[in-house]
Amino acid sequence: MKQITVTYPSGEKLAYPSGVRASDAIGQLGTLPWPLAAVLVNNELLPLDALLLTDCRLEAVTIDTTPGATVYRRSLCFLLALASRELFPDRGLVAGMAIGTGFYHHFRDGSPLGEAQVEELERAMSAWVGRDIPITIEHRAYLDALGYFRESGQTETLSLLEYSNQPVIQLNVCGGFRDLHVHPLVPSTGVLRSFELKPYHGGLLLRYPHKEHPDSLTPFADDPLLYSIAAEYRERAEILGVSSVGALNAVNARKGIKDFMRVAEALQNKKIAAIADRVATRSGEVKVVLIAGPSSSGKTTTSKKLSIQLTVMGFDPQIISLDDYFVERETTPRDESGQYDFECLEALDVAYLNEQLLTLFSGGEIELPAFDFKIGSRRPSGKLLRLKSNQILVMEGIHGLNDRLTPRVPAAQKFKVYVSALTQLNLDDHNRISTTDNRLLRRMVRDFNFRGHSAVATLRMWPSVGRGERKHIFPFQNSADTAFNSALDYELGVLKVYAEPLLRTVKPDVPEYAEAKRLLGFLDNFAPIPAHAVPNDSILREFIGESEFKY
Numbered sequence: 296m297k298q299i300t301v302t303y304p305s306g307e308k309l310a311y312p313s314g315v316r317a318s319d320a321i322g323q324l325g326t327l328p329w330p331l332a333a334v335l336v337n338n339e340l341l342p343l344d345a346l347l348l349t350d351c352r353l354e355a356v357t358i359d360t361t362p363g364a365t366v367y368r369r370s371l372c373f374l375l376a377l378a379s380r381e382l383f384p385d386r387g388l389v390a391g392m393a394i395g396t397g398f399y400h401h402f403r404d405g406s407p408l409g410e411a412q413v414e415e416l417e418r419a420m421s422a423w424v425g426r427d428i429p430i431t432i433e434h435r436a437y438l439d440a441l442g443y444f445r446e447s448g449q450t451e452t453l454s455l456l457e458y459s460n461q462p463v464i465q466l467n468v469c470g471g472f473r474d475l476h477v478h479p480l481v482p483s484t485g486v487l488r489s490f491e492l493k494p495y496h497g498g499l500l501l502r503y504p505h506k507e508h509p510d511s512l513t514p515f516a517d518d519p520l521l522y523s524i525a526a527e528y529r530e531r532a533e534i535l536g537v538s539s540v541g542a543l544n545a546v547n548a549r550k551g552i553k554d555f556m557r558v559a560e561a562l563q564n565k566k567i568a569a570i571a572d573r574v575a576t577r578s579g580e581v582k583v584v585l586i587a588g589p590s591s592s593g594k595t596t597t598s599k600k601l602s603i604q605l606t607v608m609g610f611d612p613q614i615i616s617l618d619d620y621f622v623e624r625e626t627t628p629r630d631e632s633g634q635y636d637f638e639c640l641e642a643l644d645v646a647y648l649n650e651q652l653l654t655l656f657s658g659g660e661i662e663l664p665a666f667d668f669k670i671g672s673r674r675p676s677g678k679l680l681r682l683k684s685n686q687i688l689v690m691e692g693i694h695g696l697n698d699r700l701t702p703r704v705p706a707a708q709k710f711k712v713y714v715s716a717l718t719q720l721n722l723d724d725h726n727r728i729s730t731t732d733n734r735l736l737r738r739m740v741r742d743f744n745f746r747g748h749s750a751v752a753t754l755r756m757w758p759s760v761g762r763g764e765r766k767h768i769f770p771f772q773n774s775a776d777t778a779f780n781s782a783l784d785y786e787l788g789v790l791k792v793y794a795e796p797l798l799r800t801v802k803p804d805v806p807e808y809a810e811a812k813r814l815l816g817f818l819d820n821f822a823p824i825p826a827h828a829v830p831n832d833s834i835l836r837e838f839i840g841e842s843e844f845k846y
Contacts, residue, residue, distance in 0.1 A: 300350045311347065318343040318482060324355045329509055330486045332356050332363035332370075333479040338808040340366075342479040344432045358486065361758070362809065364506035369726075370430070370480040371490050372398060375501050376725040377472040378419035380447075383412075387448070390727040392525050392719050394500060395518045397491075398727065399525055401498030413499050417492040423470070427485030430469045432476055440464035443473060451723040454541025458548075458822055477726045478813065496522060520713060520773045524780050528719045531562055537784055539721045540728075544822045552785065553828045559783050560830055567597070570777055571604035574687070574710050578610075581710045582656050583688040587695030587771070588714035589764040591737040593781035593834040597714050598691040599844045600832065610687045613680060617692030617700075619664045620648045624671025638763040640694050644673075649703040655682050656708065693763075696771035713775035716782040722820055731761070732817065733782055740793040741838040750797040754807040781834050788824030793839060 297313040303323050311320055317334045321343070333340055335354040336347065340362055347353075356363045372390050379388040387403035402408065435443065437459070443466075444452045452475050456464065465476035469484065481487060489510055491502040504512050532538040535558060537546060546555050574581055584605075586598050602612035621627070621637070622644050630636040651661045658681070665676035682688070694700040696711050718733040735757055742748035772778075795818055801811035829835050836842030 299347060301347065302350075302352045304352075304354055313348055314346050316343070317341060317345045317347055317353065320347060320353060321355070324353070327355055327357055329357040329359045329363075330481075332358045332360075332366040332481050332486070335362075335809060337803045338806055339803065339812050340479055340809045342430075342432060343482040344430075358481075358509045359506050361506060364503075364509070366479050366481060367487070367509070368398070368503045369478050371487055371501055371503055372725060372727065373430070373467060373469070373474060373480055374420050374423060374484060374487055374490075375400065375416065375492075376474060377423065377469060378416050380472055382415060382419055387724055389724045390721060391498075392521070392528075392717060392727070392730055394495075394521045394525065395502075395516055396505065396513060397493070397495075397500035397502040397515075399495060399498055399500055399522070403724070407497035408494060408499055410494050413492050413494045416499070420487075420490065420492070423484045424487050425485075427483050428470050429483045430467060430480050433466045433468045433473065434463050435466060437462055437464055440466065444475075447473070449474075449724065451539045451541055451721065454539060454545060455723050455820060457541060458544045458820065474725050475723060477722060477816075496526070518773065520775060520778050521717070524715075524717050524778050525719065528717070528780065532719070532784075534562065535559060535784060537720070539723055540787075540820050541723065543720065543784065543788065544820075547788065547822045547824060552788075552824055556783075556785050556824075556828055556830075559785055560833055563781070563783065563834070564600070566779060567600050568604045568607075570601060570712060570779060571608050573777060574605060575608040575610075577707075577710065578608075580707055581687065582682075582708040583652065583690055583701070583704065584612075584710045584712065585695035585701070586689065586691040586712045586714060587693055587697075587768060587775075588781075589693075589734060589768050590760050591734040591741065591838065592715045593737075593837055594691045594714050595846055596832075596834045596837045596842070596844060597712075597779060597781060598689050600834075601712070602689055605687065605689070609685060611683065611685050612689045613682070613686055614689045614691075615663070617643060617648075617690060617694070619666045619673070619676075620644050621666050621671075621673065623673065627671075638693060638767055640697060640699055640767070643694065643700070645700060645702070649701060652688075652701065652704055655680065655688070656704070658682075693767055696774050697767070698774070711775040711777075713772045713778045714781055715772075715778075717780050718782040718784070718787070720784060720787070728787075728817075732814065733787065736787065736790045736794050736814070736818075737835075737838045739797055740790055743797055744793075744838070744840050750794075750801050750811065751805060751807050754801065754810050757810075783833070783835060785824055786835050787818070788821045789826050789829060789835060789839065791818045791821045792823050792826065794818060 298310045299313045301320050302308050333356040337351045358367045389403050391399035466473045467476045489504045493500045537543050588594050605612045620643050627635045628641045654661050660681040663676045663678045664673045666673050716733045717730045721727050739753040742753045798811045798815050831843040
């Protein structure tokens, strides 16, 4: 029998028969501080049920790590689907977006979940945890898998598989329940000890722990802004008739994608127009519109499109870039690693910004600054500005929702807009799409097209971007007057065309390979959509290029 060599983080090497399961080769990983969620095999994230077929490096992925926490959360969704099928076999439970530290779920039939039903589901999940039942992978022939999902009424999974022609389909299996294998899950239900179900807006929140404290839950903190986006999206999905990737692929297959794109863009433009209407209702009071959101949420294009709508309402918008208000390079704060921290509020000259705003709002004239990033210094721009009666400022930047940015400007004079790309397409009913994946793919494509960065570079810096968002943006999102969801339901089919070649340049010898492989598997579910049908004023053009706007 062929032998393979497994290399452990300690440097130790052991021989095993080819085809050994990862779970049978983990003994040499030693005592771990937290339960195993999965393993890394040559930098690929795999379940413990995976077969080791070649020489490899084997590393532990525990639930207190970022990939381990992701596996834990996806496994909780699987466990909830299992419990729901057990208790309510004739109703379809649908996974939704993340709200706080929880995933929103609802029944497809629209009937609300009562508190007693939520408690019943939580007891059923706890019972499965107590029994510590293995979660394994089953391989089925394509037609057999179709037959199972048809018989079990999992129509969205059937629709997703219509785009696949793989002869063998992988399924996650536990206690007779089967679901499509999209990502690795924990090895058994006993690992999933920390969770909570909470009734929420006719559905429920499946709450999970932070990776820093995998054995406890933080107190519940509501996030009404994100729920408003979720509720709005469900209305939009009813108009478009698409709530899953399989449904989107079906529209693409019958050559209806151009009409779908037109309607999606029109709905988004209508929302921007509605925001302009709200600003207009406070005409004479609001002096500045502040636009903020996480990386690659489309803030810049949103500010430009909103300015057009404000013009329609009789305003003369004046866009001011916060990038021109950076402090001198030598006084820029540094982060814990000693690098310049351009994302912290202290990197901006807040006092100077407020001085200029107050001068403008009192009828005075200012000279706008211009920051020279090459030399790290601010210089005069020669551009003078005095606000006329119909003029309004539009300012876009990551700190826009933080009142510490504009402490001297009265609240009544500010209108705050939170922008993010919160896609709510699901792969199928039980397998949700991470809302950050949409932004990550946007960022990767833009970084390559306009900044000359490789996919590895984008993946490597993405965790740092996330830390900055959690510190500087998300804590202030509920202070916004309104929210704008910049995600377009068709865009991942377009981004697939650009992102797949970039992701294939990430090789197994770098740690970022696990994320690249995951994203490639994710994009494999989408039928490609050509970019030529994307309107030139679309937010998506900010990332793929050929926009009619100047950046």
